[in-house]
Amino acid sequence: MRSKLMEMLESRKVEMIEIRRYLHENPELSFKEEKTAxxxxxxxxGKDVEVQSNVGNGYGIIVTIKGGKPGxxxxxxxDFDALPIVEETDVPFKSKNEGVMHGCGHDGHTAYLLVLAGxxxxxxxxxxxTIKIIHQHAEEAPPGGAKSIVESGVLDGLDAIFGIHLFPIKPAGYIGYRSGYAMAGRxxxxxxxQGVGGHGSSPHLANDSIVAGAHFITAVQTVISRRLNPFEVGVITIGSFDGKGTFNVIKDSVELEGDVRYMTVETQQLIEKEVHRIVRGIEAEFGVSCELTYxxxxxxxxxxxKITADVKASLESMNDPDIKEIFxxxxxxxxEDFAYYLEKIPGCFFYIGCSPKGVEKPYFNHHPKFDIDEDALLIAxxxxxxxxxxxxE
Structure with a gap:
């Protein structure tokens, strides 16, 4: 079976590229991928498989291939959703949907898996x-599609699950893996x-929400520098501080938005606890009221x-000239919302190098000029x- 499968994939490389280019020209945003689905x-x-559509909270598709032997x-x-990006690549199959782009490689993910499944x-x-092919919608937009597919129960009984991501970390032919915690949670x-507004000449009659917000920005960074074990990884980013007003008016309310990253569940729990504690302290210290969505x-x-070690050993045993290095x-x-599958099903998510040929500094995923070496599709x-x-086996 192994040699037959590899020969079949080799013979259908052009088909993978054609599918990828079609999808690249016709991207659709998360939860709106009706035509892609x-x-x-x-x-x-016409193929001898069971196909379930509209699985989960969107256009998820599950294809069940029942093998002829027990195992x-x-x-x-x-995944098959695109991003709200205006494409800036110079390719003949550039996005036809203005402001929408396959800037993360999901077109390539879908193309390789369709042909492999075929x-x-x-x-x-x-x-x-039995093999379940999971064509997943809405990876890019929380709450994502993976969580709802897992909760649907359609994957109950799986012994293992696998996925890949195209990353221009290295050229095509290089495959990366990471055992244990591999990607951050978010x-x-x-x-x-909410404070009390007033005139800048009479601050004692007001309750300045901007000062309270500024204090939060400073205090929350101490969670990383003073509460988190220095050998753990955590990041808190304030991406927006909406406090625009008039120069001589004390603002009655402000709104902040941010992003937290962490590599372990324990770090996630610690940061969440400390952020809530700081918010309660700001309410007490500044006499304001706070509404926190977390x-x-x-x-x-x-x-x-164990499964990752098996994947590594399996890939290293291929002796395929197209595969240069397993690192x-x-x-x-x-x-990556594939993490929801791995919370319930043991498995491995690994990385396929796809840096375009002749490009010294490739654009990374989510960049308007992101592109791939299409040789990576066959590698995947x-x-x-x-x-x-x-x-x-």
Whole structure:
């Protein structure tokens, strides 16, 4: 099965590229991927598989491939939403939807997985176990699609789950992995501070919300510098301070928005506790009232150590000339809602190098000029196919 699958993938490389380019030209934002979802469903028409649509809180699609032999049940996931970005690349398949761009590689994720799934369907009689293909909507916009798909119960009974992400960290042919905590969790917060407005000449008759907000900005950074173990990773960012008013008027209210990143659940809990404590202290110290919205978007992504070691060993055994190196990468401070799958199902999320050829400093994901080396699509398909074969033995 392994050699058959690799030959089939090689023969369909052009198809992967064509699918990726079609999707790149026709991107859709999170929770609005109606046409993309229909394109995916149409791909499976006439194929001997079960297709479930509108899974979760949006356009999620689950395709079940039942193997001809008993074995493990595994899941393979690719996301298919785009970003609200005006594309600045100079490619003939540039986005036709102004202000929307596949600037993170999800077009490539979907393209490789469609072709891989098509090949696995053809080989289903030789597959041991069941494979669930997860075409996931809305990875980019919290609450995301993964959490709702997990909660739907459609993935209950899976023994392992796998996913990849295209990153221009290295050229095509380089595959990165990280055992244990691999990507950061993320929390959004919004703080509204209500004071008492007044004239700048009479501050004693007012209660300045800007001063209270400024104190919060300073105090909250001490959570990282003074409450967090220096060997742990945490970041608190204030991205917005809406306090514009008139130069001689004491503002009665302000609104702040921010972002918290952390690498472990323990750090997440500590930071949340301390932020709430600081807000209560500001209310007491400045006599203001505060309304705090604190929402954990995505948890830290945790790769099962045993399964990750198996993935590494499996990839290293491929002896494929297209694969140059399997390397252990650093923890990444970005977030990924694949973490919700890994909270319930042991698995591994790894990285496929895709830096465009001849580019010394490639643009990273989410940049208006982000692009990939399309050779990475075949690398992704073969590496995930290898993992499937390994777990089907």
């Amino acid at each position: 229909q394109y995916i469903i149409d791909f499976y028409k 493990k049940n595994i899941g393979l996931r690719a 090949c696995l369907i053809q080989l289903k009689s030789e597959i041991a176990g 929390t959004y917060f919004n703080l509204k501070i 929402t954990a978007d995505y948890p830290p992504l945790y790769n099962d150590p 252990e990468g650093p923890m990444l401070s970005g977030s 398909a073969k590496s995930v196919g290898q993992v499937v074969c390994n777990f089907s």
